[in-house]
Amino acid sequence: MSDYGIVVHGGAGSLTPSSKSTISLRKRILVQAASVGYESLTKRGSSLDAIVEAIKVLEDSKVFNAGSGSSLTLEGKVTADAALMTGELRCGAIGCASIAKNPISLARQVMDRSDHVFFVGNEGLQKFADATGFRQEPLEPTNERLKQYKKNIRLMKKGAVKTWPKNYRLVKNYLQKNQLSPETSDTVGAVAVDSTSKVSAGVSTGGRWLKLPGRVGDSAVIGAGIYADDFAGAASATGAGEEIIRVCLSKTVCDLMRIGADAQTACEAAIDILTARRGYGTAGVIAVDRFGRFGSARNTEMLQCSFRFRSMRRSVAVVLPSENPPKQIKVSTDLTRLNF
Ligand code: ASP
Numbered sequence: 001m002s003d004y005g006i007v008v009h010g011g012a013g014s015l016t017p018s019s020k021s022t023i024s025l026r027k028r029i030l031v032q033a034a035s036v037g038y039e040s041l042t043k044r045g046s047s048l049d050a051i052v053e054a055i056k057v058l059e060d061s062k063v064f065n066a067g068s069g070s071s072l073t074l075e076g077k078v079t080a081d082a083a084l085m086t087g088e089l090r091c092g093a094i095g096c097a098s099i100a101k102n103p104i105s106l107a108r109q110v111m112d113r114s115d116h117v118f119f120v121g122n123e124g125l126q127k128f129a130d131a132t133g134f135r136q137e138p139l140e141p142t143n144e145r146l147k148q149y150k151k152n153i154r155l156m157k158k159g160a161v162k163t164w165p166k167n168y169r170l171v172k173n174y175l176q177k178n179q180l181s182p183e184t185s186d187t188v189g190a191v192a193v194d195s196t197s198k199v200s201a202g203v204s205t206g207g208r209w210l211k212l213p214g215r216v217g218d219s220a221v222i223g224a225g226i227y228a229d230d231f232a233g234a235a236s237a238t239g240a241g242e243e244i245i246r247v248c249l250s251k252t253v254c255d256l257m258r259i260g261a262d263a264q265t266a267c268e269a270a271i272d273i274l275t276a277r278r279g280y281g282t283a284g285v286i287a288v289d290r291f292g293r294f295g296s297a298r299n300t301e302m303l304q305c306s307f308r309f310r311s312m313r314r315s316v317a318v319v320l321p322s323e324n325p326p327k328q329i330k331v332s333t334d335l336t337r338l339n340f
Pocket residue numbers: 011012065081184185186187205206207208216217218219237238239240241242244
């Protein structure tokens with residue numbers, strides 16, 4: 001027997017006071033995203049539609065670091081990264097973009113309407129959007145994000161932000177004249193497997209707080225932030241993009257599934273590799289394999305997720321470090337024979 005369904009994530013990081021106060025809100029939105037994705041899976045049947053619909057819920061929520069809730073660059077601007085991929089190796093990605101309210105939809109437009117995989121910057125994207133009739137809507141920072149920005153800048157000025165030591169040296173002078181953060185990274189992502197075992201993965205983010213203008217993170221990089229292959233499964237990562245890129249985290253998870261690991265084992269092994277090379281506190285990852293098994297692993301304090309599979313009665317959110325992912329069905333072993 002196999003299963004089908006969706007896993008969504010709302011970022012990996014540590015439990016800060018502000019994240020604590022919004023736990024139940026976050027859970028509600030994660031559950032809603034997984035439920036919307038699952039409904040799309042049952043109605044329209046495609047894992048691609050499912051992940052896009054789920055990610056749009058998270059982007060629109062303003063609670064997570066994506067779409068309308070994106071974090072800000074050092075200059076106080078929103079520049080989003082997003083990518084998606086299907087198990088047939090179709091993919092689309094955008095980096096440093098602020099012309100779409102739903103960056104995941106623009107990444108899909110790149111996949112569906114161009115022969116390219118990856119666009120960076122508004123200039124080319126605006127022309128592409130005009131040519132394809134994609135509705136442009138500027139991504140503006142929310143008031144909440146502007147408040148956080150001011151606080152982060154104050155911290156950085158005091159030298160209290162340890163995340164970016166080289167950047168800090170670069171921008172010290174800039175900070176004296178103008179106006180970075182220990183943050184919970186609330187990037188959003190989703191992976192799904194449909195009833196015909198086709199998989200897809202997606203991710204969307206405002207990027208890391210106080211990144212330098214022009215910086216593109218793992219979320220726009222196929223193989224790092226996401227990967228999908230119908231002969232293996234699909235994975236979506238979150239955390240310190242610079243570290244995720246170094247180990248091609250999502251491709252590593254898929255490679256492990258391709259040689260027979262189940263989704264959970266593959267996530268854990270890939271996170272072990274990252275931890276061994278780059279340390280704790282660097283990332284979390286979710287995955288589904290082509291048999292409908294799901295997995296999640298992290299070396300951070302928490303990974304905010306929600307799961308909805310046919311074998312479950314409802315979506316289940318897992319946010320707190322003490323919470324465990326729901327039980328999944330066992331897949332008969334002859335189904336999992338290697339198939340390249
Ligand atoms: N991975 C994202 C980035 O580095 C941030 C995150 O996952 O929160 O841009």
